[in-house]
Amino acid sequence: MRIQKELRPVVLIEVLFPLALLLLGVYHGVVQVLCRAGIVRADGLPGMGYYQGLTAHGVINAIVLTTFFAVAFGNVVVSQTLDRGVSVAGAWAGLILMAAGTLFAAIPILLGQASVLYTFYPPLKASPFFYIGLVLLIVGSWVAFWSWIPAYRRWRQSHPAEKTPLAAVGIFATFIVWQLCTLPVAYEVIVQLIPWSLGWTAGVNVVLARMLFWFFGHPLVYFWLLPTYTMYYTMLPRLAGGKLFSDFYGRFVFMLFIVLSSPIGLHHQFMEPGIDTSYKAVHAILTLLIAVPSLATAFTLAASLEHGARAAGGRGYFAWWAKLPHLDEQRWLFPYLFMGLVIFIFGGFTGIVNASYGMNALVHNTAWLPAHFHLTVAGPVFLGILGMGLYLVLGMLGKPLAWPKAALSVPYVWTLGVFTFSTGLFVSGLRGAPRRTNLGLSYLDPSSPLYRPDWLTGEMAGVLGGIVMALAVVIYFAVLLKSLLAPASALAADEFALPLSEAYHDEDVPAVKNFFPWVAAAVLALFLAYGPPLAEVIKARYPGTPGYTPDSPVAVE
Amino acid sequence: MAPSSAQGVPALEKKVFLAALLFCGALLALLGYAAQTLGVSVPGCVTNVKPFTAGELLEVGPGRYEAHVVARMWEFEPDVIRVPKGSIVDFYVVSQDVAHGFIIPGKNVNLMALPAAVAYAQARFDAPGTFQIICHEYCGLGHHGMAGSVVVTP
Numbered sequence: 001m002r003i004q005k006e007l008r009p010v011v012l013i014e015v016l017f018p019l020a021l022l023l024l025g026v027y028h029g030v031v032q033v034l035c036r037a038g039i040v041r042a043d044g045l046p047g048m049g050y051y052q053g054l055t056a057h058g059v060i061n062a063i064v065l066t067t068f069f070a071v072a073f074g075n076v077v078v079s080q081t082l083d084r085g086v087s088v089a090g091a092w093a094g095l096i097l098m099a100a101g102t103l104f105a106a107i108p109i110l111l112g113q114a115s116v117l118y119t120f121y122p123p124l125k126a127s128p129f130f131y132i133g134l135v136l137l138i139v140g141s142w143v144a145f146w147s148w149i150p151a152y153r154r155w156r157q158s159h160p161a162e163k164t165p166l167a168a169v170g171i172f173a174t175f176i177v178w179q180l181c182t183l184p185v186a187y188e189v190i191v192q193l194i195p196w197s198l199g200w201t202a203g204v205n206v207v208l209a210r211m212l213f214w215f216f217g218h219p220l221v222y223f224w225l226l227p228t229y230t231m232y233y234t235m236l237p238r239l240a241g242g243k244l245f246s247d248f249y250g251r252f253v254f255m256l257f258i259v260l261s262s263p264i265g266l267h268h269q270f271m272e273p274g275i276d277t278s279y280k281a282v283h284a285i286l287t288l289l290i291a292v293p294s295l296a297t298a299f300t301l302a303a304s305l306e307h308g309a310r311a312a313g314g315r316g317y318f319a320w321w322a323k324l325p326h327l328d329e330q331r332w333l334f335p336y337l338f339m340g341l342v343i344f345i346f347g348g349f350t351g352i353v354n355a356s357y358g359m360n361a362l363v364h365n366t367a368w369l370p371a372h373f374h375l376t377v378a379g380p381v382f383l384g385i386l387g388m389g390l391y392l393v394l395g396m397l398g399k400p401l402a403w404p405k406a407a408l409s410v411p412y413v414w415t416l417g418v419f420t421f422s423t424g425l426f427v428s429g430l431r432g433a434p435r436r437t438n439l440g441l442s443y444l445d446p447s448s449p450l451y452r453p454d455w456l457t458g459e460m461a462g463v464l465g466g467i468v469m470a471l472a473v474v475i476y477f478a479v480l481l482k483s484l485l486a487p488a489s490a491l492a493a494d495e496f497a498l499p500l501s502e503a504y505h506d507e508d509v510p511a512v513k514n515f516f517p518w519v520a521a522a523v524l525a526l527f528l529a530y531g532p533p534l535a536e537v538i539k540a541r542y543p544g545t546p547g548y549t550p551d552s553p554v555a556v557e
Numbered sequence: 558m559a560p561s562s563a564q565g566v567p568a569l570e571k572k573v574f575l576a577a578l579l580f581c582g583a584l585l586a587l588l589g590y591a592a593q594t595l596g597v598s599v600p601g602c603v604t605n606v607k608p609f610t611a612g613e614l615l616e617v618g619p620g621r622y623e624a625h626v627v628a629r630m631w632e633f634e635p636d637v638i639r640v641p642k643g644s645i646v647d648f649y650v651v652s653q654d655v656a657h658g659f660i661i662p663g664k665n666v667n668l669m670a671l672p673a674a675v676a677y678a679q680a681r682f683d684a685p686g687t688f689q690i691i692c693h694e695y696c697g698l699g700h701h702g703m704a705g706s707v708v709v710t711p
Contacts, residue, residue: 043698051695053670117695123672124655124697206656207674246570270599273668273672277601284588288581296570357588358597361667365658365693432662434693438701443691450689450704505567536602542673548655551696553630555654 002497003079006507007089008396010095013065015389017099017263018065019480020484021106025060026473028053033421033466037459050438051115051550058118061107062377064102066224067137069385070178071098071144073227074171076392078148080498081165082155086332087405094140101136104129115550117436119213120193122204125547125556128197133188138182145175145311163513166250167500169341170230173254174223175520177261181219188212203544207274214265214297215530222261224377226254228384232301238501239334240324246501247541249300251512255292259522260290261373263529270360274540276537280357285356286529294348299342307504312465324471329404333499336387343379343418347372351425367428367458371422378469383411386476394483398493402482417468424461431455578631596693600668610649613675614638622646631699633690638707642685646707650676658693661707668692685711 003011026050034040035050044050072093079086107129108114120134152172156164178468188209195201233250237243244250266283269275306320312319324338325331350372353359363369396402401407423432433439433455443452444459511517546555566616591597612634624646627634640646650659650670657670661680668676682688692703 038567049698051698051700052696121656121694124695203672205696210656210671248565248566269669272669272674272677273600273671273676274602277599280599280601281592283703288584288588291581291584292574292577299573352584354582357599358591358665359588361665362596364667365660365669384702429657432660432689432691434658434660434691434699436695437693442701442704450702452689505570507565507567509566535700540674545654545672548630549695553654553697 002084002494003076003396004084004086004088005494007075007079007086007091008493010091011072011075011349011392012077012396013099014068014095016395017102018068020101021391022065022473023477025065026097026470030058030466030470031060032057033459034440035441036437036444037145037456038444039463040232041440041445043438043441046260049115051436052109052112054436055115055117056109059105060223061382061394063118063134064137064376065385066381067141068098070174070223070227071095071141071192073230073388074144074148074175074394076498077167077171077230078151079334081168081500082148082151083149083158085151085154085302087147087150090214091144094142094147094435097143098137098142099140101138101140102397103133104136105133106380109134111540119217121153121213122193122196122206122209123309123545123547125197125549128194129193131197134530135186135189135194138186141175141389142179142182145179148175163247163251165500166244166247166503167230167234167498169251169254170226170233172515173258174226174230175220176515176522178223178256180522181216181223181262184212185216186321188216201544203546205537205542207540207542208534208546210269211275211534211537214268215262216265217268218265219261221376222257226383227388228340228380229253229297230258231384231388232297232341232380235302235343235498236334236337236501237304237308238499239331239337240305241310241312242304242306242310242501243504244300244501245303246300246505248507248509249296249514250503251509252412253296255512255518256293256323256340256511256513258512258518260286260293262522263525264290264515265530266533267313267355267360271364274537274542275533276536279529282529284355284357288352288526290349290355290414291352293532297435303379304501307340312332314361327408329408331406332401332407333387335408336383339415343383343415346380346419346422347375350375354556363429365435365527366429367425367433367435367462371425371429372417374422374425386410388412390476390480390483393480395495396493396495398485398489398491398496399483399486399493400477402486402541403479406475407479410472410479414469414472415476417465417470418471419465421462421465424458424463424465426458427461428455431458433458561587576603582703597665602679603649603677606649606675606677608654608673608675609649614640617647620644624648626650626659626670626705627653630655630694630697631692631703632639633659633692633703633705636705638642638690638705640682640709642709642711643681643683644709645679645681648678648680650678655696656694657696657703658691660691660693661688662691662705663688667693682707682709 314323
C-alpha cells in the first residue's frame with residue numbers, strides 16, 4: 001500500500017518548515033551553553049536576549065517541531081496502513097492552522113514581547129498573540145487527527161477479521177493522549193490567559209493555572225515520544241533484518257500509555273504549595289507504573305534486534321550486537337533509531353529519579369532537569385524526527401540520499417554531544433545549579449559575590465557537548481540540502497513506503513484490539529487522580545494575580 | 558522458540574510483565590520507606606499560615622526559628638538569615654509577584670514560591686558557614702541575580 005500522492009506537499013511542508021525554524025532553535029541552544037558557562041558574559045548574543053532566545057529554543061524545538069512532525073508522520077502512517085484514507089482537505093486545514101499559529105506566536109517572541117519561556121507560567125504575561133498562536137497550533141493538530149478517524153472506521157468495517165496495523169495503533173495512541181491532555185491547557189490558555197493578557201480580566205488564579213498546565217505538561221512528553229515508539233515497534237525490527245518479537249506487547253504498550261500518560265502530572269509539582277502530599281503520593285505511584293510499559297518495550301526491542309542480528313549470523317550472548325547494521329549505508333535510518341534507544345536508557349533511569357517523590361527535592365528545577373530531558377526529547381525523539389524527517393522528504397520527492405556516510409555519522413556525533421552535555425549538567429545540577437538561568441552574569445562570574453566555582457566543570461562540559469550537538473545538526477543540514485539538489489525520480493516517489501516490520505509472536509489478544517476500554521480507563525483514571533486536587537484548588541478560591549512583564553517588578557495595569 | 562500465532566498472551570511475555578511489576582513494586586517500597594521511616598517527603602498544603610507581605614526571622618524557642626520569606630522580582634526578604642549552629646529553621650515562603658524558586662544547595666530545601674499560597678520546608682543547620690539561597694525559577698530579566706543566604710554562626 002502506498003501513500004496518497006495528494007498528501008505529499010502537506011507532508012513535505014510539515015517536515016521542512018519546522019526544520020528551517022530549528023536552525024534558530026539550535027543556534028540559541030549554543031548561545032545558552034556559552035552564556036551559562038560565562039564564556040559569553042552578556043544577555044545572549046546581539047539580536048536576541050538570553051531569555052528571549054530560551055523561549056524560542058523551547059517553543060521551536062519542543063512544541064513546534066514535535067507537533068508538526070507528529071502530524072506529518074501520522075498523515076503518512078494513516079495513509080499507508082489504512083487504505084489511503086486520509087482526508088486531504090482535513091490535512092491541509094490542519095497544516096494551515098498550525099502554520100498560522102506558529103507565525104502568530106513567533107512574531108511576539110522575535111519582538112521580545114513573549115519572553116516567558118515555553119512553559120509560560122502566569123503571572124508572567126506575554127502578548128496575547130503568543131497565546132492565540134499556541135491555541136491555533138494545537139487546534140490545527142486536533143483537526144489533522146479528526147481527519148484520520150473516518151479512515152480508521154472505514155478500515156475496521158472493511159477488514160473485520162484483521163488486527164489494526166500496529167503503526168496506526170501507535171499513531172492513534174499518540175493523538176488520543178494528545179487530545180485528552182490538551183483540553184486542560186486549552187482551558188488555561190483560552191479561559192484564563194487570553195482574556196487576562198488582553199486586559200479583560202484583572203487577575204489570574206496562578207495555582208489553578210499551574211495545575212492545568214502540568215495536567216498537560218507530562219503527557220506532552222509522551223506525545224513527543226510515541227511517534228518514535230511507533231518507529232521502534234514497526235520499523236526498527238525490519239531495519240535490523242528481523243521481525244518484531246511480540247506484536248501483543250506493541251499493542252499493550254500503546255494502550256497502557258493512553259491510560260498512564262496523564263494522571264501523573266503532579267510529579268512536576270512536588271515542590272509546590274497548595275497541593276496536599278496525599279495527592280502527590282498518588283501521582284508518584286502512578287508515575288512509577290510508567291516503568292512497566294518502558295521495561296516491556298526494552299525487552300521487546302532488544303529481542304527484536306537479537307532476532308535480526310542472529311538471522312545475519314550473530315552469535316553469543318552479546319557478540320550478536322556487532323551484526324546489527326550500525327554502519328550500513330543502505331539502512332542509514334537504523335542508527336538514528338538505535339542510538340535514540342541507547343540514549344533513552346539513561347533518560348529513563350534519570351526520569352525515575354525525578355519521579356521519586358522526596359528525592360525530587362535534590363533535583364527539582366536544577367540543571368539536572370534539562371540534562372534529563374535532553375536524553376529524552378533531544379535523544380530518541382529528536383533523532384527519530386531527524387532520521388524519519390529525512391527519510392520522508394527523500395521518499396516523497398523520490399531523491400537519493402547524498403553523502404550517506406555523513407548521514408550515518410549524524411546520530412553518533414549527536415549521541416556523543418548529548419551525553420557530554422547531559423553529564424555536565426547532571427553534575428552541576430546535583431551541586432545546586434539552577435536551570436533556565438544566565439549563570440555567566442552571576443554565579444559563574446568570578447567577580448560576583450555569588451560566584452560558584454564548583455559549578456564550572458559541569459557547565460564547561462555542557463559547552464563542549466552543546467557544540468558537538470550543533471556540529472551534528474550542521475552535518476545533517478548539509479546532507480539534507482545536498483540531497484534536495486539532486487534530480488528527483490517520479491517512479492521512486494510513487495514507490496515510496498515506510499519499511500514496516502512483520503511480527504514474530506503474532507498472537508491475537510482481544511483485550512488490546514479495541515481502543516474504547518482503554519480510553520474509558522484513561523478518563524476514569526483522570527477523574528480519580530485529578531478530580532480531588534482540582535476540586536480543592538477551586539474550593540480554596542485563590543485571589544487573582546495581576547500580570548508582570550519579564551522586564552519590570554511593577555504589575556501591568 | 559518457535560513463532561506463534563495462537564490466541565492469548567505468550568508465556569514469556571507474561572513473565573516479563575511480572576518482572577516489570579516487581580521492579581516497580583521494589584521502587585515504590587523504597588519510596589515508602591524513605592517517606593515513612595527517613596522522613597524524606599515533599600511539601601504539602603499549608604493552611605495555618607496566611608500569605609504575608611513582609612519577611613522576618615522569628616526565634617520561636619531555644620534553637621528554633623521561623624523564617625517568613627517574601628520572594629519578589631528580584632530579591633528575597635530577608636536576604637540574609639542569621640542563626641547559630643545547631644538551629645532548626647522552618648521556612649515559610651511566598652511570592653509577591655511572579656513564580657520564584659527557593660533552593661538551598663546542600664539541604665533538602667527546594668520550594669516553589671507562588672503568590673496566594675504558602676510553601677513550607679524545614680532544615681537543620683549543624684555546621685557554621687554560609688549557605689546560598691537561590692531562586693531557581695525563571696522570574697524575568699533579573700532572575701540570575703536573585704539570591705540570598707543563610708549564615709550559620711559558631
